[in-house]
Amino acid sequence: MESTSHLSFLKQANPQMYGELSSIIDSGDFAQAHRSYFDLCRHVKKKVNLASFEFQLPSPLTIKGFAKIKNALKPELIQQAREILDQSLVEQQGKAFPIEGLSEEFKAMAEESLVFHKCATPHSQSLVQMQDIIKSSLVSEIVEIVEGTLKTNFYVNHFMLSRTFPTPQPVGSFAWHRDAAPFSQVHVMFYLTDSGENGEYGATELLPVGATRWIEKETGYNFVEIKARVNELSDLTKDQNILNQIERPSMNAGDALVFAAPQVLHRGIPPQTGYRDALLLVLQPSILPWDQMLERTGVSYMASRVLGHLNLMINPADP
Numbered sequence: 001m002e003s004t005s006h007l008s009f010l011k012q013a014n015p016q017m018y019g020e021l022s023s024i025i026d027s028g029d030f031a032q033a034h035r036s037y038f039d040l041c042r043h044v045k046k047k048v049n050l051a052s053f054e055f056q057l058p059s060p061l062t063i064k065g066f067a068k069i070k071n072a073l074k075p076e077l078i079q080q081a082r083e084i085l086d087q088s089l090v091e092q093q094g095k096a097f098p099i100e101g102l103s104e105e106f107k108a109m110a111e112e113s114l115v116f117h118k119c120a121t122p123h124s125q126s127l128v129q130m131q132d133i134i135k136s137s138l139v140s141e142i143v144e145i146v147e148g149t150l151k152t153n154f155y156v157n158h159f160m161l162s163r164t165f166p167t168p169q170p171v172g173s174f175a176w177h178r179d180a181a182p183f184s185q186v187h188v189m190f191y192l193t194d195s196g197e198n199g200e201y202g203a204t205e206l207l208p209v210g211a212t213r214w215i216e217k218e219t220g221y222n223f224v225e226i227k228a229r230v231n232e233l234s235d236l237t238k239d240q241n242i243l244n245q246i247e248r249p250s251m252n253a254g255d256a257l258v259f260a261a262p263q264v265l266h267r268g269i270p271p272q273t274g275y276r277d278a279l280l281l282v283l284q285p286s287i288l289p290w291d292q293m294l295e296r297t298g299v300s301y302m303a304s305r306v307l308g309h310l311n312l313m314i315n316p317a318d319p
């Protein structure tokens, strides 16, 4: 724990809160640790940057839970990311990510999802390039939304490069779900291919945060296990006022979808033909700003986090 860079920064910033957080982490209650850690990040930010958030407009993530940012990733970076994906999938021969060490439930999901949803584990030689891509991808519009929502800094917890093919059986993140992750987790999904006007080449559907809460209250559907996920929300409710709120943003390659994954119901839509390529960044609160963190840590540690859905079991102060 001592070696982790932002935890030692925290120690200087607020020894008392650091002490409290350390003992929670040592107790192994990572869910609680994520909450305390988030509080602490906000506390430090507020002290450093007094009242700078007071004048900000409410974030679209707070109001709706998601936002689309156009042209976040430049064409040459899209191409680079897709080349890394191509290469990685060839090397893995369709095996995608390592599933050893996962719980039985995740193993089952991974195996079922792997049939149509391939996740790359980039070669170590590609990691420098990945770092550059990530650095350029977090444009100011995205940074402002995320920082304005969290009211503190964030860091890139991990990235995932994926290629999704047509399937008659959409499962895992292709059925309706909320990610069972720390509440403050934000996902940024860069489309590397076009979705098509109606999502025919692969898309994402989301339900705004208000309607998601309504579903939770009325039906109890929230962080349901993988096998119990529904493919259609109409299986949960016939209320048109809710169902009409489902959105399927039309995405061009380079556009980004920023969303509060634990707070809004969402699902991937597999393509009808061809395949969908995407780069997902999973963000979490941080003491230091994301670019400083990226500079300090690099991206190699992220390779072991391809299945970041396990984040509740990861020390929030790591790296």
Ligand SMILES: O=C(O)CCC(=O)C(=O)O
Pocket (backbone or CB within 6 Å): 173, 179, 187, 189, 203, 204, 205, 261, 266, 267, 268, 269, 280
């Ligand atoms: O593949 C998609 O469009 C959805 C991704 C997703 O569920 C997530 O990033 O949490």
Ligand SMILES: [Fe+2]
Pocket (backbone or CB within 6 Å): 173, 177, 178, 179, 261, 266
């Ligand atoms: Fe998700």
